[in-house]
Amino acid sequence: MTRMTGMKDALRARRPSSPITPGKVAAQPQQGPAHSMAGMRWAAYGACALAFGHAGVSAYWALGGTGGLDTVGGFAERWARSPSTATLIIVWATVVLKVLGGFLALALVRPFGARVPRPLVLLAGTAAAALLILYGGVMVLAAILVETGAVHPAAPIDWRGLRWHLGLWDLWFLIWGVLLGIAVWSFHRAGRCAPNPLGNDG
Numbered sequence: 001m002t003r004m005t006g007m008k009d010a011l012r013a014r015r016p017s018s019p020i021t022p023g024k025v026a027a028q029p030q031q032g033p034a035h036s037m038a039g040m041r042w043a044a045y046g047a048c049a050l051a052f053g054h055a056g057v058s059a060y061w062a063l064g065g066t067g068g069l070d071t072v073g074g075f076a077e078r079w080a081r082s083p084s085t086a087t088l089i090i091v092w093a094t095v096v097l098k099v100l101g102g103f104l105a106l107a108l109v110r111p112f113g114a115r116v117p118r119p120l121v122l123l124a125g126t127a128a129a130a131l132l133i134l135y136g137g138v139m140v141l142a143a144i145l146v147e148t149g150a151v152h153p154a155a156p157i158d159w160r161g162l163r164w165h166l167g168l169w170d171l172w173f174l175i176w177g178v179l180l181g182i183a184v185w186s187f188h189r190a191g192r193c194a195p196n197p198l199g200n201d202g
Contacts (some may be wrong), residue, residue, distance in 0.1 A: 040182075044187075047176055048103075055098035059092075059095045070161075071160065077161070101128055108186075108187045126181075129178075132177025135177075139170035139173070139174075140166060143162055146162060147166060
């Protein structure tokens with residue numbers, strides 16, 4: 001009798017304190033901000049690297065460098081080889097914008113981004129990502145159509161420049177925009193779970 005009583009007590013102890021009622025599913029662990037933060041980090045740092053890299057190339061050409069100009073072709077190559085004051089102003093303005101784009105990506109994952117109003121970061125990031133994806137996507141699509149013979153431009157084609165734009169220059173903008181878009185979306189999702197989804201490292 002004592003043995004039976006002990007077995008009943010052991011069975012009661014193993015029962016869950018709050019059993020799951022029929023029709024209900026146990027709550028699954030939330031991935032939440034940690035999962036969003038992981039996606040945000042690699043995408044934001046990738047977008048930052050592409051922004052600073054593109055800014056560096058533009059600055060190199062603005063300072064008189066000529067390496068790689070033949071891969072650009074068209075009026076951009078002509079302007080870079082014989083720059084006017086207006087051309088230099090435009091090029092340096094693009095350098096500044098690209099650098100700002102890099103810091104915008106960093107603002108999504110670095111503590112200094114907390115000093116900027118969150119809606120402003122989201123608005124600027126969304127607009128920048130949309131512009132980059134639109135520009136890069138249109139240019140890559142146009143190059144594909146010409147390369148495949150689907151479109152035949154009336155003007156002579158610089159095939160070397162076209163292929164470099166398809167494989168590098170315009171694709172660079174497209175990938176930059178996609179990475180920035182992923183980072184902005186992850187930043188938005190993380191904000192639903194935490195007021196400031198920033199890393200602890202400085």
